[in-house]
Amino acid sequence: MVYVIRREAMTGCMDMRSGWLLLFLLALLPERVTANLPPEFVEIPGTSPRKYYDMNGERYREDTPVGTMLYTLIAEDVDGDYITITVDTGRDFFRTRGVNGTHTDVELIKALDYETDTRHDVRWILDDGHSNSVPHDITIYVTDVNDNAPVFQDLPYSVDVSEATPMDTTIFTFSATDEDSGANGRIDFTIDGEDIDLFRLENDPAINGKASIVLNKSLDYEVKILHRILIRATDRGTDPRQLSANSTLTVSVLDVQDTPPFWIGEPYQVFIFDSTPVGKVVTIVTARDGDRFNPNEVMYATLNDSLADYYFNVTSITGEVIVSRELDDQIIGLNNLTVVAIEEDPYQELEAKSSYSIISIEVLKSAEEATPGPDYSDAVAATVALLLSAIVAIVLLGICIYHKHGDQLPEFRKKKKVSPTKKY
Ligand SMILES: [Ca+2]
Ligand SMILES: [Ca+2]
Ligand SMILES: [Ca+2]
Numbered sequence: 001m002v003y004v005i006r007r008e009a010m011t012g013c014m015d016m017r018s019g020w021l022l023l024f025l026l027a028l029l030p031e032r033v034t035a036n037l038p039p040e041f042v043e044i045p046g047t048s049p050r051k052y053y054d055m056n057g058e059r060y061r062e063d064t065p066v067g068t069m070l071y072t073l074i075a076e077d078v079d080g081d082y083i084t085i086t087v088d089t090g091r092d093f094f095r096t097r098g099v100n101g102t103h104t105d106v107e108l109i110k111a112l113d114y115e116t117d118t119r120h121d122v123r124w125i126l127d128d129g130h131s132n133s134v135p136h137d138i139t140i141y142v143t144d145v146n147d148n149a150p151v152f153q154d155l156p157y158s159v160d161v162s163e164a165t166p167m168d169t170t171i172f173t174f175s176a177t178d179e180d181s182g183a184n185g186r187i188d189f190t191i192d193g194e195d196i197d198l199f200r201l202e203n204d205p206a207i208n209g210k211a212s213i214v215l216n217k218s219l220d221y222e223v224k225i226l227h228r229i230l231i232r233a234t235d236r237g238t239d240p241r242q243l244s245a246n247s248t249l250t251v252s253v254l255d256v257q258d259t260p261p262f263w264i265g266e267p268y269q270v271f272i273f274d275s276t277p278v279g280k281v282v283t284i285v286t287a288r289d290g291d292r293f294n295p296n297e298v299m300y301a302t303l304n305d306s307l308a309d310y311y312f313n314v315t316s317i318t319g320e321v322i323v324s325r326e327l328d329d330q331i332i333g334l335n336n337l338t339v340v341a342i343e344e345d346p347y348q349e350l351e352a353k354s355s356y357s358i359i360s361i362e363v364l365k366s367a368e369e370a371t372p373g374p375d376y377s378d379a380v381a382a383t384v385a386l387l388l389s390a391i392v393a394i395v396l397l398g399i400c401i402y403h404k405h406g407d408q409l410p411e412f413r414k415k416k417k418v419s420p421t422k423k424y
């Protein structure tokens with residue numbers, strides 16, 4: 001403030017007493033002051049506590065578009081001077097445009113962001129052009145809108161789960177954040193997927209943005225080795241709209257030994273003649289461990305539960321079914337041979353590592369010519385020897401007769417057409 005003081009001096013001749021009196025009276029007279037007063041904001045009528053047209057305490061949505069005229073400041077100057085209001089602190093966000101000597105519009109020149117600043121301190125400078133530059137501090141507030149979707153943390157999501165993991169086990173925990181406040185930042189999760197009945201979602205309502213996947217049922221590597229769970233995170237915001245995000249949890253199932261062998265090529269049916277020799281392979285059976293990721297070797301055996309087991313056997317490694325003893329009339333017809341495949345695994349109970357199959361073996365009676373007869377070789381040899389002996393005897397007899405009855409020999413020789421003389 002500038003004050004100008006004028007005092008009129010008393011002049012003239014006076015005596016000392018009068019002079020002192022005059023000085024006393026002058027001291028009692030009020031000063032006469034001439035001042036140019038500073039501008040100030042106009043009070044808003046009816047407010048208690050008092051408020052002014054200075055924008056203080058106003059609230060603005062963070063999605064207020066840049067370029068919006070936020071407010072009209074109103075100031076007054078008792079001297080009637082033209083008032084200029086400019087921005088000191090806060091000039092990054094706000095700009096003033098004078099309308100007239102008292103009204104000034106405030107324009108937003110940079111987007112507000114509740115997540116960055118929930119309030120802005122602003123200093124206006126009021127100036128009346130007479131060296132009265134008045135600072136005026138206010139605060140405005142930014143209000144939240146739902147402008148941030150939930151964001152999953154620590155992606156990507158994948159987990160390995162043994163198929164032996166019991167149901168109700170928590171297999172994965174995840175989280176998401178939402179930068180908005182209140183309901184705008186409150187996250188709800190849902191899960192979906194082809195095999196979603198195997199899983200369920202669990203979360204603590206007191207902890208926002210965190211949840212777990214729990215097994216509803218045990219997984220089975222032999223049924224499916226990979227599951228994909230779609231996780232959706234949705235906030236509760238409505239202004240201007242609800243927002244959500246998606247993620248996928250990949251569940252890889254790890255195999256354990258929990259499946260017995262299975263047979264390949266069933267049903268097994270064999271037709272053979274009862275002439276089939278011992279040691280002959282009549283068929284081959286094959287089984288594989290049902291646990292496919294790291295399968296056990298499989299051995300074969302027959303079950304001693306039928307007549308067929310008496311005549312047939314199976315090789316333990318190759319699964320070849322062979323005739324183990326000579327077939328006879330007892331085995332003619334339809335027979336069932338039970339074979340068992342057993343995994344080589346000392347840690348499993350027999351029931352868990354073995355499987356059975358039935359081989360249907362029909363033994364047919366051989367045709368006559370196909371039937372190998374008794375061994376006549378010795379009899380034939382004996383017969384031949386006997387015949388030769390007889391021939392020799394006859395020849396010898398003939399020679400004797402020839403020597404004894406030489407005239408009869410030509411007839412005998414002619415009749416038999418045999419000339420012993422030529423031979424011997
Ligand atoms: Ca949100
Ligand atoms: Ca927000
Ligand atoms: Ca197995």
Ligand SMILES: [Ca+2]
Pocket residue numbers: 163221222255256257258259290291292
């Ligand atoms: Ca398995």
